[in-house]
Amino acid sequence: MIASPVLSPLLSWAGDPKLKNWAGNYTYSTDRLHQPVSVEELRALVKKLDKLRVLGTRHCFNGIADSTRNLVSPKPDEQAVAINAPARTVTVDAGLKYGQLAPYLHKQGFALHNLASLPHISIAGACATATHGSGVKNGNLATAVSGLELVTANGEVVKLSRQQDGDAFRGAVVGLGALGVVTKVTLDLLPTFMMKQYVYESLPLSQLKQHFDAIMASGYSVSLFTDWQKQRVNEVWIKSRLEAGVVFRPEAEFYGAKQAKKNLHPIADLSAENCTEQMGVAGPWYERLPHFRMGFTPSSGKELQSEYFVPRQHAVDAILAVERLRNQISPHLMISEIRSIAADDLWMSPCYKQPSIALHFTWKQNWPAVSNVLPLIENALAPYKARPHWGKLFTMAPAKLQALYERLPDFKKLVQQYDPKEKFRNEFIARTLYATDAAPRR
CATH class of the missing domain: 3.30.465.10 (Uridine Diphospho-n-acetylenolpyruvylglucosamine Reductase; domain 3)
Incomplete structure (x- = not known):
């Protein structure tokens, strides 16, 4: 049995009569929220409703989970x-x-x-x-x-x-x-396994260019945080499994970066209290793999997010293409993160058949400004066939996005099979997967 979790600050939107996502940037199109408590109740509800979308923890930044008619959020049984x-x-x-x-x-x-x-x-x-x-x-x-x-x-x-x-x-x-x-x-x-986490500061961009593969493979999970300024990566987070023969051996210097003397937040101005333990303190996997602790506000809270996946072989070129936009990006950015992800065989995954690098952007909550910057980033990454994260903000035209997914025709057949009357199709799905010209909106 699972103990009841600490009440998360993500529920701060609960006092607002309008349904919003956790960051507060997106207001859902209806307040008609159904919360069935059993599969049988859910089945009856789905049969009854002609249009609906499922709403989970509301961490998406766009309209992928939105509906103008009905939102359904089944209550999970924590003991099941x-x-x-x-x-x-x-x-x-x-x-x-x-x-x-x-x-x-x-x-x-x-x-x-x-x-x-x-x-x-x-x-x-x-x-x-x-x-x-x-x-x-x-x-x-x-x-x-x-x-x-x-x-x-x-x-x-x-x-x-x-x-x-x-x-x-x-x-x-x-x-x-x-x-x-x-x-x-x-x-x-x-x-189960144990992990340690180490953080290094100010990795020179020149070192990243020369040793990118070695840097990203230095731990079980590695994240690079950068504001794209000063020709350097602000922080390198290395998460290492404690197992024979592969434990990361910390040195005072890591490819020119200096080992941190205290716990850090990815956004330099914020307290590290919300972050998982660093400084090589051992802990279970679930307390080291995330950057943020369960009972605390993740990231900055009030923000916007975008993310693009590029094939791993283009990683350095893609990073440099974004870095050249630093002056346009910086005024609106909180922090960026660069991560690696292995290839998979899931049709609509951005990593379908390609080991990938994710370029993540945490923005200040100013959509008009961010909406002007995103096309610049998307154009810079276009030669590398970057795929946006489905739940985050992007402006890529539907036709360009659709061309990046070779199994999209098969996915549409599957959708037709399971939802022939388009009960689960909303504006986001209709526009992003089926439209031919209009650019996606948030």
Whole structure:
């Protein structure tokens, strides 16, 4: 049984009568929010409603989860956690947060292979948008999914598994909320492990250019934080597993960067109190893989986010292309993060068939200014066929975006199969996956 989590500051929007996302930048188009407490209640609701979208922990920055008619947010059963120890899997309610599940798994001797920078997000939402975590050898969070249960448009419960359903499964995992309401998720597990985290400051850009692969492979998970100024990376976060033969050996200097003398926040002006422990202090995987602690506000809270994935072989060129835009970017930026993610075989994943580098931007909450900067970044990254994160802000025209996904025609067939009357299709899905000219809006 999972203990009740600390009340997260992400719930600060609860006092506002209008439904907003966690950062407060997006107001949903209806306040008609249904919260079924059982699968049977959910099935009846889905049958009854002609239009709906599923709303999770509201961490997306755009309209991917929005609806003008009905929002559905099933209440997860925190105690419905079934571990299959011989198979090394766990099946959970899809709306459960990683920060709720992870401590329980650790106590039972298990771990997940990867976590995002914050544990406050729901499992279903993270997987449906291919949210990723970090690590040269680590696939995104969706790659841990080995089984799905969802309620489709006619109220039917459909179960899909990696082992039995092949292409349909690979198309459904990163489903963008277009196939139905995911109710249960089965995740692959690892034996639990311990980690240490070290931070280095002021990595010269020249060193990054020369030793990019070695730097990104120096730990189980590595993040580079930069404001794109002064020809340097502000902070290098190295997360290392404690296991024989592969533990990171800290030195006072790391490719010209100096080891930090205290815990740091990725945004220099903010307190590190909200961040996971650094300075080489050992802790369980779920307290080191994220950057932010479960009971605290992640990142800065009031912000905007964008993110683009480029094939790993173009990483340095893509980084330099963005760095040349530093004067246009800097006035509106809080911080950027660069991470690596392994390739996968999930149709709508930005890492489909390509090891990738993610270029993440945390912006000040000024959409008019950011909307003018994003096209500059997208044009600079266009030669490298950058794919935007599905749940974050971008301005790429639908036709260009659609051309980046070779399995999109197959995904549309799958959507037609599960949702022939377009019950789950909203403005975001209609515009992004089906329109031919109009640029996506936030």
